[in-house]
Amino acid sequence: MKLVTVIPISATSCGEVTVTTVALKDVTKVFPGGALAVDAVNLDVTDGEFMVLLGPSGCGKSTLLRMVAGLEEPTSGDVLLDGELANDLPPGDRGIAMVFQDFALYPHMTVGENIAFPLRLSGVQPAPRGERVADVAAALGIGDLLGRKPSQLSGGQRQRVAMGRAIVRRPGLFLMDEPLSNLDSGLRAELRAEISALTRELGVTTIYVTHDQAEALTMADRVAIMRRGVLQDVGTPTQVYGRPATLHVAAFLGSPRMNLLEASVYVHLDRYVQLRIGEQSLYLPWTDIRSRAVAHYHGERIVVGMRAEALTPVVPDAQGDVLRGRIRYLEHHGHESLAYLDIGATAVLVDEMGGPVSGGVPGQRGLRRFGKVMSRLTGRQAPAAEQPGRTGGGNGGSVLDDGGRHHRRPAELAVRLAPYPAVSGGHPLAVAVRMDAVHFFGERGERIDVGRR
Ligand SMILES: Nc1ncnc2c1ncn2[C@@H]1O[C@H](COP(=O)(O)OP(=O)(O)OP(=O)(O)O)[C@@H](O)[C@H]1O
Numbered sequence: 001m002k003l004v005t006v007i008p009i010s011a012t013s014c015g016e017v018t019v020t021t022v023a024l025k026d027v028t029k030v031f032p033g034g035a036l037a038v039d040a041v042n043l044d045v046t047d048g049e050f051m052v053l054l055g056p057s058g059c060g061k062s063t064l065l066r067m068v069a070g071l072e073e074p075t076s077g078d079v080l081l082d083g084e085l086a087n088d089l090p091p092g093d094r095g096i097a098m099v100f101q102d103f104a105l106y107p108h109m110t111v112g113e114n115i116a117f118p119l120r121l122s123g124v125q126p127a128p129r130g131e132r133v134a135d136v137a138a139a140l141g142i143g144d145l146l147g148r149k150p151s152q153l154s155g156g157q158r159q160r161v162a163m164g165r166a167i168v169r170r171p172g173l174f175l176m177d178e179p180l181s182n183l184d185s186g187l188r189a190e191l192r193a194e195i196s197a198l199t200r201e202l203g204v205t206t207i208y209v210t211h212d213q214a215e216a217l218t219m220a221d222r223v224a225i226m227r228r229g230v231l232q233d234v235g236t237p238t239q240v241y242g243r244p245a246t247l248h249v250a251a252f253l254g255s256p257r258m259n260l261l262e263a264s265v266y267v268h269l270d271r272y273v274q275l276r277i278g279e280q281s282l283y284l285p286w287t288d289i290r291s292r293a294v295a296h297y298h299g300e301r302i303v304v305g306m307r308a309e310a311l312t313p314v315v316p317d318a319q320g321d322v323l324r325g326r327i328r329y330l331e332h333h334g335h336e337s338l339a340y341l342d343i344g345a346t347a348v349l350v351d352e353m354g355g356p357v358s359g360g361v362p363g364q365r366g367l368r369r370f371g372k373v374m375s376r377l378t379g380r381q382a383p384a385a386e387q388p389g390r391t392g393g394g395n396g397g398s399v400l401d402d403g404g405r406h407h408r409r410p411a412e413l414a415v416r417l418a419p420y421p422a423v424s425g426g427h428p429l430a431v432a433v434r435m436d437a438v439h440f441f442g443e444r445g446e447r448i449d450v451g452r453r
């Protein structure tokens with residue numbers, strides 16, 4: 001197991017609270033050689049907030065954090081600490097503490113000496129130093145380990161020492177880069193609860209980097225989700241989970257992953273907006289406030305997203321918003337079973353390493369869409385509109401497979417069942433769809449919706 005350490009960045013006299021807010025303005029980082037690691041990120045972190053930067057490996061999280069710490073210089077854009085431009089401020093003058101992997105605690109020092117080290121550096125007298133160390137160690141539950149050397153500690157205990165060394169100076173801003181990634185899952189869960197509690201107790205503004213969505217959703221006040229250097233979405237865990245701004249965010253958050261299905265949109269002016277999913281259909285009544293936004297995609301394909309919790313098994317002849325299929329296979333998770341249902345639909349797989357889903361101007365496709373909507377609204381029959389219940393539906397090129405960003409394959413709809421249900425592979429299953437919990441995304445991965453969250 002790797003050791004963990006802290007870079008005590010602050011050099012102010014007693015390490016008292018200095019920086020409490022961070023603002024990033026169009027911050028971009030291009031590394032020599034041309035790698036665009038961070039792409040025009042705008043982000044505000046407020047006083048006392050626990051902000052989690054979340055995203056897959058290589059999306060630019062560490063680079064962004066290191067620019068806040070002053071360990072990396074932005075290529076363009078501004079880093080403001082407490083409202084003051086800090087681009088040229090050396091790391092030691094930023095009043096920041098940072099914890100991350102890959103660096104060792106001082107092996108020849110005891111736990112107490114390791115935690116006290118930043119205080120000693122800044123000239124704090126032995127008596128107050130000892131008091132502060134004892135307080136911090138007690139808060140972290142390592143008060144009885146002060147005399148040990150790092151080699152005599154478990155990974156979790158070392159991690160706590162690293163945390164202790166970072167917070168002992170009472171930084172105004174605490175930066176953590178995947179501090180738990182080397183630990184086993186039980187310890188991670190325990191420590192993440194402790195870190196949340198501790199930082200909130202101290203009221204210290206925290207930016208915490210992880211690629212683990214469970215960590216992000218459980219710890220954060222707000223989550224900032226990145227992909228390929230681009231900030232995709234920022235919001236509370238409830239907001240980003242409940243109303244993801246992009247297809248990428250939708251696919252990244254949640255377990256099992258959100259079911260993402262290709263659907264064709266047909267507007268029936270007198271009744272509803274029809275969403276054809278394979279040979280089946282769901283209907284958005286005009287009373288649904290999202291129906292107008294979805295109607296703009298008449299004649300086009302969009303992505304319909306349904307989390308497992310939006311799907312409830314129902315009796316085979318149930319009416320309403322129901323999808324039917326056969327169980328392809330079951331997965332037993334102890335507390336629940338997941339059925340993967342073949343409903344004759346096409347899945348949209350989001351390529352995490354692919355290009356950014358945002359950006360680009362509406363091109364010809366936008367014009368074509370506009371033309372189709374107009375022709376529909378002026379009463380002319382739109383091409384290929386289908387009536388509910390009719391089978392068919394061509395299998396032309398997907399509007400969603402442009403540039404290799406998304407891939408298609410037969411959908412396996414993940415549905416939650418009670419543990420060890422009395423069904424097995426091949427069994428038919430009908431599921432009711434909670435239409436208010438369904439998400440819609442356009443061809444570039446943008447959320448189709450109305451209003452603000
Ligand atoms: N010093 C460097 N020189 C060139 N490219 C770099 C450098 N550091 C990072 N990169 C590149 O910048 C991108 C972002 O890297 P970064 O370390 O910020 O990702 P990350 O989100 O922290 O990933 P991980 O979860 O794997 O730690 C990557 O493509 C990486 O290869």
Ligand SMILES: [Mg+2]
Nearest residue numbers: 061062063177
């Ligand atoms: Mg990293």
